[in-house]
Amino acid sequence: MNGIPHLTLDLDQPGVNRGHLVVPGGADCEELWLPVFSLNKGEGSRLLITGGCHGDELEGPIVARRLIEWLPEAQTCGRVIIIPVLNPPAVRAWSRNTPIDGLNLNRVFPGSPDGSVTERIADAISRLVLPMADTVFDLHSFGLRWDFPPASTTHPIANADLMAKTLRMAEAFKLPVTLLWEHNDTPGMFDTWAHSQGKVFVCAEFGGGTVGSEALAIYEAGVRNALIALELVEGKAEYPIFRQRKSSQTLETRSSDELKSPAPGIFEPRCSVLDEIEQGDLIGILHPMDSLSAGSIDIRAPTASVVCAVKSGMHVEADEAVAMLARPIKF
Ligand SMILES: [Zn+2]
Numbered sequence: 001m002n003g004i005p006h007l008t009l010d011l012d013q014p015g016v017n018r019g020h021l022v023v024p025g026g027a028d029c030e031e032l033w034l035p036v037f038s039l040n041k042g043e044g045s046r047l048l049i050t051g052g053c054h055g056d057e058l059e060g061p062i063v064a065r066r067l068i069e070w071l072p073e074a075q076t077c078g079r080v081i082i083i084p085v086l087n088p089p090a091v092r093a094w095s096r097n098t099p100i101d102g103l104n105l106n107r108v109f110p111g112s113p114d115g116s117v118t119e120r121i122a123d124a125i126s127r128l129v130l131p132m133a134d135t136v137f138d139l140h141s142f143g144l145r146w147d148f149p150p151a152s153t154t155h156p157i158a159n160a161d162l163m164a165k166t167l168r169m170a171e172a173f174k175l176p177v178t179l180l181w182e183h184n185d186t187p188g189m190f191d192t193w194a195h196s197q198g199k200v201f202v203c204a205e206f207g208g209g210t211v212g213s214e215a216l217a218i219y220e221a222g223v224r225n226a227l228i229a230l231e232l233v234e235g236k237a238e239y240p241i242f243r244q245r246k247s248s249q250t251l252e253t254r255s256s257d258e259l260k261s262p263a264p265g266i267f268e269p270r271c272s273v274l275d276e277i278e279q280g281d282l283i284g285i286l287h288p289m290d291s292l293s294a295g296s297i298d299i300r301a302p303t304a305s306v307v308c309a310v311k312s313g314m315h316v317e318a319d320e321a322v323a324m325l326a327r328p329i330k331f
Helices: 059-074 088-093 117-132 160-171 190-196 213-229
Strands: 015-023 032-041 046-051 078-083 135-139 151-154 177-181 200-205 249-253 258-260 265-269 282-287 297-300 305-311 314-316 321-328
Touching: 015 117, 032 059, 032 088, 032 117, 046 059, 046 117, 059 078, 059 135, 059 213, 078 117, 117 190, 135 190, 135 213, 151 160, 160 177, 160 200, 190 200, 200 213, 249 305, 265 305, 265 321, 282 305, 282 321
Parallel strands: 046 078, 046 135, 135 200, 151 177, 177 249
Antiparallel strands: 015 032, 032 078, 151 200, 249 321, 258 321, 265 282, 265 314, 282 297, 305 321
């Protein structure tokens, strides 16, 4: 059936239900069937958890699958809807963007029923699933190219009340970093759209190489902490241990806090995430490789800050981001 996105399950039905969100086919591909899990235990928070928006960020889908295993026992009230994979073609291709139309699902919200496949996915989610929730956790990863601490993130929101609620929700994950993240490339993001609909929307981000058991445990603990804060499950929230530390800090980063490479070459990181640095401290070294007569270039911190992300040792282009700095948030 082409044309109309639909659900094969009734999200209002009590108890556990499993089914699919069917995204209509089009000229570019057949219809897509996205597995959906619903657990309705009546009054309480209404939470939507999504993963696999970007196909090369796989912690989220794994954590979402784990939740589906233990939530039926643990959830005491409210409603949880889980879609582990929002973008199946991208996950199958291990690609950030959808390989069929080259679009980034997280830049096309609220989507379009007549658009290409990525826009049709966004449209189906916007119309059929998002209205069922008052809170959304979208599980992402920072990816292989970066070292990034486990973090719950949100962008600045014009509505002060929603901003405060969203930051409180993000802090409830008790991950090492809660990040208020200003960047310029936000039109069409899932969170921007959800915020415009008055939803509390928090992204979880996670970085550093391949999917590992330690990282997954921290990620899952963070989501569990947030479920406890929403009173969907009982238990005591605990700070997960990350690199021998058991702590949490709320930071903000602006577009201007991104450090760029001054030239093409291999970037050598000289700091670690969560390092507290002074103005002038060495962040990394850029080694030009085209000519050995050009010296290596030090990249230094412009201000006192906390290292929030640092690019893995890799070849970068001129003006490519190599680090993100942040500072404790001031209200
Ligand atoms: Zn992502």
